[in-house]
Amino acid sequence: MNELWAQRGVLIAATATTWEIFTLATLLALVISFVAGIASVASNQVIRRIALVYGEAFRGISLVVQLFWIFFVLPFFGVTVSAVQAAVLGLALCFGAYGAETIRAGLLAIPRGQQQAAQALGLTRFQSFLSVELPQAMPTFLPPLGNLLILILKSTSVTALVTVPELSFVSNALSANLGVSLAVFAYVLAVYYFTAQLILGATGWLERRVRVGGKAGYRQ
Numbered sequence: 001m002n003e004l005w006a007q008r009g010v011l012i013a014a015t016a017t018t019w020e021i022f023t024l025a026t027l028l029a030l031v032i033s034f035v036a037g038i039a040s041v042a043s044n045q046v047i048r049r050i051a052l053v054y055g056e057a058f059r060g061i062s063l064v065v066q067l068f069w070i071f072f073v074l075p076f077f078g079v080t081v082s083a084v085q086a087a088v089l090g091l092a093l094c095f096g097a098y099g100a101e102t103i104r105a106g107l108l109a110i111p112r113g114q115q116q117a118a119q120a121l122g123l124t125r126f127q128s129f130l131s132v133e134l135p136q137a138m139p140t141f142l143p144p145l146g147n148l149l150i151l152i153l154k155s156t157s158v159t160a161l162v163t164v165p166e167l168s169f170v171s172n173a174l175s176a177n178l179g180v181s182l183a184v185f186a187y188v189l190a191v192y193y194f195t196a197q198l199i200l201g202a203t204g205w206l207e208r209r210v211r212v213g214g215k216a217g218y219r220q
């Protein structure tokens with residue numbers, strides 16, 4: 001245990017790396033999800049097809065393969081990224097494709113009459129989407145997006161394959177070197193569990209806020 005305590009800085013640094021990758025990948029994945037999801041229901045056929053092709057391609061390719069291409073293959077084409085950048089980009093592109101399908105399903109679930117009613121009131125297409133369609137779709141796609149964030153968190157462990165010193169890889173190395181597997185992996189379990197609980201708590205709070213706001217809007 002004394003050896004493990006002496007290496008606490010290594011574990012803390014690995015935890016920070018995991019949280020950094022998760023945070024950046026989540027932000028980028030959410031942007032991709034909304035852009036691709038909205039594009040997939042656009043009236044422009046070219047934009048819609050591009051978004052659908054992106055979703056099908058990145059949902060159909062293993063995350064490991066995507067990471068390998070970004071980190072090991074792109075340098076052959078003159079594009080070199082760091083291990084952390086490859087991890088963030090790979091996670092964001094992969095899970096952004098899943099998130100886009102969630103956004104698309106939520107938007108398609110809104111009755112067509114809502115859009116027509118908004119247009120009858122003189123709202124532009126953008127105003128209709130922002131003020132009528134999106135608020136109604138959010139309670140539908142928030143729970144799946146919360147689950148998607150959990151998947152991103154758990155998938156940060158895969159980024160060790162492109163040499164990222166994230167928590168699971170570093171903890172496994174420490175356990176092998178110091179022979180204190182129980183203490184190391186108890187720490188890893190606690191980090192992943194409590195981070196996941198924070199994510200679920202935040203998305204649950206946001207979902208309740210959206211539902212209460214929607215009901216208040218309807219009463220008005």
